[in-house]
Amino acid sequence: MAVETLIVLIPLLPLLAFFAIVLFAHRNNALSHWLALIAAGVAWMLSMIVFRRAVQTEELSRFPFAAAIEWLPTGSAALKIGVQIDPLSAVTLFFVAWTVLMIFIYSIGYHNFGQPKGEHDRPGLPPHGAEIRDGHGHVHRVPSIEPMYARFFALISLFAFAMFLLVITDNLLTLYIGWEIMGLCSYLLIGFWYAKESARNAMIKAFLTTRVGDVFMLLGLAALYSLTGTLNYQVILNNPSVLNGLASAASPLAGVSWAGLIGILLIIGTIGKSAQFPLHIWLPDAMEGPTPVSAMIHAATMVSAGVYLVIRFFPLLSAGWDGHHLTLPMLVMGAVGAFTALFAATIALAQNDIKRVLAYSTISQLGYMIAALGVGAYVAAAFHLVTHAFFKALLFLGSGSVIHGMEHGVFHTGENIDPQNMLYMGGLRKKMPLTFWTFLAGGLALSGFPLITAGFWSKDEILSGAYASGQTAIFWMLAAAALLTAFYTMRQITLTFLGQPRSHSAEHAHESRPVMTIPLVILAFFAITAGWVGIPEYFPAVGGLLPNWFEEFVGSMLVSHGEMAHFSLLPLGVSVVVALGGLWMGWLTYRGVVRPVDPLEKPLGGIYTLLRNKYYVDEFYQWAFIRPARWLAETLTDRWLDRTIIDGALHSIAGFGVWLGKSLRRWIDLPVINGAGDLTAAGTRNLGAFLRSLQSGRVQIYATVGLGLAAMVAILIYFLWVIG
Amino acid sequence: MIPLAWYLIFSAALFCIGLFGALARKNAVAILMGVELMLNAVNVNLIAFWHYYAQVRSAPYVHGLAFTTMVFVVAAAEVAVGLALVISAYRRRQTPVVDELTLLKG
Numbered sequence: 001m002a003v004e005t006l007i008v009l010i011p012l013l014p015l016l017a018f019f020a021i022v023l024f025a026h027r028n029n030a031l032s033h034w035l036a037l038i039a040a041g042v043a044w045m046l047s048m049i050v051f052r053r054a055v056q057t058e059e060l061s062r063f064p065f066a067a068a069i070e071w072l073p074t075g076s077a078a079l080k081i082g083v084q085i086d087p088l089s090a091v092t093l094f095f096v097a098w099t100v101l102m103i104f105i106y107s108i109g110y111h112n113f114g115q116p117k118g119e120h121d122r123p124g125l126p127p128h129g130a131e132i133r134d135g136h137g138h139v140h141r142v143p144s145i146e147p148m149y150a151r152f153f154a155l156i157s158l159f160a161f162a163m164f165l166l167v168i169t170d171n172l173l174t175l176y177i178g179w180e181i182m183g184l185c186s187y188l189l190i191g192f193w194y195a196k197e198s199a200r201n202a203m204i205k206a207f208l209t210t211r212v213g214d215v216f217m218l219l220g221l222a223a224l225y226s227l228t229g230t231l232n233y234q235v236i237l238n239n240p241s242v243l244n245g246l247a248s249a250a251s252p253l254a255g256v257s258w259a260g261l262i263g264i265l266l267i268i269g270t271i272g273k274s275a276q277f278p279l280h281i282w283l284p285d286a287m288e289g290p291t292p293v294s295a296m297i298h299a300a301t302m303v304s305a306g307v308y309l310v311i312r313f314f315p316l317l318s319a320g321w322d323g324h325h326l327t328l329p330m331l332v333m334g335a336v337g338a339f340t341a342l343f344a345a346t347i348a349l350a351q352n353d354i355k356r357v358l359a360y361s362t363i364s365q366l367g368y369m370i371a372a373l374g375v376g377a378y379v380a381a382a383f384h385l386v387t388h389a390f391f392k393a394l395l396f397l398g399s400g401s402v403i404h405g406m407e408h409g410v411f412h413t414g415e416n417i418d419p420q421n422m423l424y425m426g427g428l429r430k431k432m433p434l435t436f437w438t439f440l441a442g443g444l445a446l447s448g449f450p451l452i453t454a455g456f457w458s459k460d461e462i463l464s465g466a467y468a469s470g471q472t473a474i475f476w477m478l479a480a481a482a483l484l485t486a487f488y489t490m491r492q493i494t495l496t497f498l499g500q501p502r503s504h505s506a507e508h509a510h511e512s513r514p515v516m517t518i519p520l521v522i523l524a525f526f527a528i529t530a531g532w533v534g535i536p537e538y539f540p541a542v543g544g545l546l547p548n549w550f551e552e553f554v555g556s557m558l559v560s561h562g563e564m565a566h567f568s569l570l571p572l573g574v575s576v577v578v579a580l581g582g583l584w585m586g587w588l589t590y591r592g593v594v595r596p597v598d599p600l601e602k603p604l605g606g607i608y609t610l611l612r613n614k615y616y617v618d619e620f621y622q623w624a625f626i627r628p629a630r631w632l633a634e635t636l637t638d639r640w641l642d643r644t645i646i647d648g649a650l651h652s653i654a655g656f657g658v659w660l661g662k663s664l665r666r667w668i669d670l671p672v673i674n675g676a677g678d679l680t681a682a683g684t685r686n687l688g689a690f691l692r693s694l695q696s697g698r699v700q701i702y703a704t705v706g707l708g709l710a711a712m713v714a715i716l717i718y719f720l721w722v723i724g
Numbered sequence: 725m726i727p728l729a730w731y732l733i734f735s736a737a738l739f740c741i742g743l744f745g746a747l748a749r750k751n752a753v754a755i756l757m758g759v760e761l762m763l764n765a766v767n768v769n770l771i772a773f774w775h776y777y778a779q780v781r782s783a784p785y786v787h788g789l790a791f792t793t794m795v796f797v798v799a800a801a802e803v804a805v806g807l808a809l810v811i812s813a814y815r816r817r818q819t820p821v822v823d824e825l826t827l828l829k830g
Contacts, residue, residue, distance in 0.1 A: 697829030699822055700747050700755075707747070 003053050004067035006046045007083045010093070011164035013039040013046075014157040021154040032150035033108050036157045040104040043164060047097035054090035061086050061556040066170055066234070077229065084170030084233060087553045088382060092167045092308055095386045098526065099300035099393040100160045102519035106397050107156065107292040109516035110404065111146035118144030124195030126290075129411045141411040143404070146290075152192065156296060159185035163301040167308070172221055172231040175309065179217075179273065182302050183210050189293040190286045202285035209282035213272015217309075220265025227258055237315040247320035247327075256328060263317040263329030267310060267336075267370075274306030274366045277340040281618055284359040291400030294355060298362045299393035307369045307385050314378050315558065321376065326471075334374025338477040341367030343615070345484035349491070350611035352598070353420045354399045357492050361446060362392055364481055368462055371474055377465025379534075379555045384458035386550075387530045391445035391455055394523035398439035401512040401520065402496060405432050409505030417503055422495040423596035424503040431509045434517045436497045438524040443493045445527040447486035448579040451542065454531030456579065461536065464571040479574045486582025487589075494590040502596050539572075731772035739765035750821045752810040756803060763799045767792045 017039035025031040054060055068082025085093070118130040121144055130144035146152060162185060166178030184207075191203030225231055227249070228242055236242055246259035253261055270276070275283035286297055297303060310317065310333065317329040326334065341364045348360035365388050372381035405428065406419035417424045429436040445455035459482060466475040501507045511517065534550035535542060593599060601608050610616070742765055745758025774788020814820050 695829060697826030699825075704747050707743070 003050060003065050004083060006050055007065060007085055007168050010043045010046050010168060011161050013043045014161040014164065018154050018157040018161060021150055021157065026150040026154065029113065029149045032153045033113065036153035037104050039157060040101050040160060044097040044101040047093045050085055051090050051094045054085055068170060079173065080171065080232065081174055082170040083168045085168060086557060088311060088557050089167050091382065091386055091554060095389040096163055096167055096300055099389055102393060102523055103292050103295050103300060104156065106516050106519040107152065109513045110290065110292050110400055111149050111152060112143045113145060113149065115143050115145045121147045123147045124193055126193050143407060143411065155185055155188050159189065159296055159301055163305065166305050170233055172224065176218065176221055179305060180214065182305060183207060183214065186286065186297055186302050190289040192289050192293065196288065199288040202288040206282040206286050209279050210272045213269045213279055216265045217269025220262045220269065223262050223265065233312065237313065243315060243319040246316065257320065259316055259319040260328040264332055266313055267329055267332055270306040270310045271336060274303045275363050276336050276367060276370060277343055280340060280344065280363045281621065283363055284356050287353065287355040287359055291355065291396060291403060295393045295396035298396055299389045303362060303366055304385060304389055307366060310370065310373055311378065311382050311385065314373055318376060330374045330376065333370050334471060334474050337367045337371030337374055338474040340364065341371060341481040342477045345481045345488065347611055347614050348488045349484060350608055352423050354402060354422050354492065354496060355420060357488060358395050358399060361485060361488065364485060368459065368478060371478060372462040372465055375466045375469035375471050375474055377462055378558055379551050380458060380461035380465045382554045383534045383550055384462055387445065387454035387458040390523055390530050391442040391527035394438060394442035394520060394527050395446065397520055397523065398435055398442060401432065401435040401516050402428060404512050405509035406505055408510055409508035412508040413504040415503060415505050417505060419505065422492060423598065425496045425506050426499045427501040427506060428509055429497040432511045434511060435520065438520040439497065440493060441524040442527050443489045447489040447583055448482060448575060450576045450579060452528060454527055454529065457531035457534055460572060460575045463575050464568065467568055467571040479578055482575065483578040483582045486579050487586040490583045490586025491590050494587055495593065499591060499593060502594065728772060728776045731768060735765045735768040735772065738768065750823060752820045752822050755822065756806045760799060760803065763795055767795050
């Protein structure tokens with residue numbers, strides 16, 4: 001088959017699986033997950049074939065695999081829809097296919113397939129567990145199967161479809177379609193347990209917050225289309241004349257070129273989707289969804305899509321960049337990214353929910369990627385996107401495994417504790433060895449443990465890129481964020497896995513089933529090795545042992561290569577020091593925790609409370625946006641405008657209508673029309689009554705009358721004709 | 725020769741008697757008899773005009789005789805039907821008085 005056909009099939013299969021499950025298979029759990037799994041598996045296989053062919057093709061960035069058909073006729077031209085695989089989409093496809101497949105497999109175990117149904121379980125709530133009686137008559141409490149099992153697989157299939165669509169497409173419009181379908185899926189999946197009020201709030205929050213970004217992105221898309229007449233990547237991004245034209249054309253905003261304005265609008269879209277400050281608030285709340293969904297959103301799909309967009313449009317964002325003075329979109333990205341990286345990392349220090357820590361670390365790592373693009377480290381951003389997807393998927397799935405183990409302990413002991421709170425864990429490395437080692441691999445990758453982990457290579461490249469660009473502020477912010485990342489990662493690992501159990505539930509936790517741990521092992525493999533394809537040649541000792549394939553492959557996407565090869569020891573040293581130092585400090589601080597209290601809570605005092613409450617950003621938004629919006633809706637619009645002015649006007653119109661109707665009835669209808677009708681009826685009746693009296697039934701009277709009449713006629717005839 | 729007017733006066737008198745009988749008598753049979761009288765008054769008229777006409781034209785026309793015969797036949801049939809009706813009505817209502825037969829009163 002032609003490679004383009006294979007590419008088209010990749011998103012199609014999960015979509016078919018979605019419809020098949022929703023329409024036909026939703027009553028059968030096993031059939032549903034097999035449908036989803038086969039679709040994801042075949043999509044994975046096709047992705048690997050496409051990836052392999054892409055790698056083997058020379059000059060793929062200039063001549064990508066592409067096919068397009070005309071879709072919507074727009075006046076003289078037609079909007080084309082098509083697929084395109086170039087180096088960037090190939091590597092994106094690679095990690096998306098892997099993580100999606102792993103998450104699908106993992107979900108089977110996470111949703112307790114094969115377990116009994118719980119007595120109190122109902123759709124919209126997490127399963128409460130079921131009681132079973134074993135052969136000796138003992139009653140055990142065990143996890144129960146998710147009540148909406150099939151629905152979950154349908155929704156994540158749709159989610160996977162949207163991400164694949166976004167990756168393989170060749171134009172911004174189709175990307176936007178995939179982008180919005182993902183918004184819908186994230187809404188549905190974050191609110192998967194919709195009977196919980198917190199989940200309902202979280203789903204609405206996620207949807208509305210990302211919508212803010214999406215509106216701006218749509219504006220950018222529209223501006224781009226109206227200026228260039230196309231949304232195709234090749235035509236816009238591989239075309240220096242178009243880019244230069246956009247960079248030199250002045251936009252309505254004073255002092256900003258059209259390229260700058262469109263770039264900023266697209267970046268705002270990314271800020272919403274990839275949860276950058278100030279639109280980051282939805283991501284931690286998205287933890288209300290089941291853990292595979294968190295992995296899906298945080299690694300494989302949603303937030304990666306945002307970064308993918310800005311990487312994809314980097315040629316436009318950097319149009320006019322001479323290598324020294326950053327363009328306006330790059331400055332925005334650098335500032336937002338670096339600030340978010342540091343900001344989110346500090347919040348993560350004071351979170352006790354195992355998934356929330358990871359959520360803030362995602363925000364922080366995405367900030368890294370955005371900041372990397374801001375300083376022009378294009379390849380480093382793409383590289384970190386790939387490695388981050390692997391180790392973040394691993395960490396989320398690992399945390400899901402931990403939660404599962406803890407839930408098992410909670411079921412066993414009947415303790416009333418939150419199974420996601422790390423302060424109640426501890427010592428799980430002996431209970432859950434496989435989860436521990438894989439989580440450790442992911443955690444080390446996240447903190448950038450030198451040399452062996454993937455995260456080190458990508459993060460190091462970002463730091464050296466930031467240093468080489470001369471943006472020292474960004475460099476030091478990122479370095480500080482890296483230190484904090486290593487610190488909170490070690491805090492998480494230490495609190496969760498090391499030391500002694502701090503609750504009975506943790507003592508009774510046990511390892512998850514193989515269907516959950518095997519994906520962890522596979523992802524751990526990538527969390528270690530994915531970095532080895534991008535080791536820079538100039539790196540001391542190990543540089544050049546393996547070819548820097550990633551840089552060559554993805555770097556070919558840029559028409560003009562930036563010269564990123566300034567090697568400097570400072571960023572490397574900083575990178576190693578912050579990673580190891582952070583890990584060491586984290587271990588030192590948290591190794592001796594025996595009671596479920598954070599040892600930093602007292603010494604940090606007010607700062608800890610501030611971090612604990614996420615800098616009160618949510619409260620600020622509540623005060624600055626939501627309350628005014630409610631006031632606007634309830635008081636101004638509803639009470640005054642709607643009920644007073646509009647309702648008043650409508651009521652007076654209605655009153656006038658009623659009055660008019662009543663008057664017409666009184667003066668026209670009743671006397672004239674009814675009167676005439678009644679008169680006709682009464683007249684007919686009276687006439688009938690009169691004629692009735694003539695009808696006596698006595699035949700001789702009729703004859704007499706007839707005689708009289710005949711006589712009258714005769715007399716008449718006589719006078720008229722005979723005499724007259 | 726008896727003038728034509730005498731016949732006509734006699735016929736008119738006979739018709740008036742028949743008409744009075746038909747209108748004034750209560751008994752259905754008497755009414756029928758009145759009708760017969762009126763018919764026969766017409767017959768007298770027909771015969772008188774025929775006779776007069778035939779004399780004036782001195783031609784052997786038989787129209788008047790044929791008409792009269794027709795009237796006799798019709799009158800006989802009418803009496804047969806009429807009497808049958810009266811008897812039928814009498815059997816149902818036990819009365820020959822037409823004023824009591826007011827089924828068609830409005």
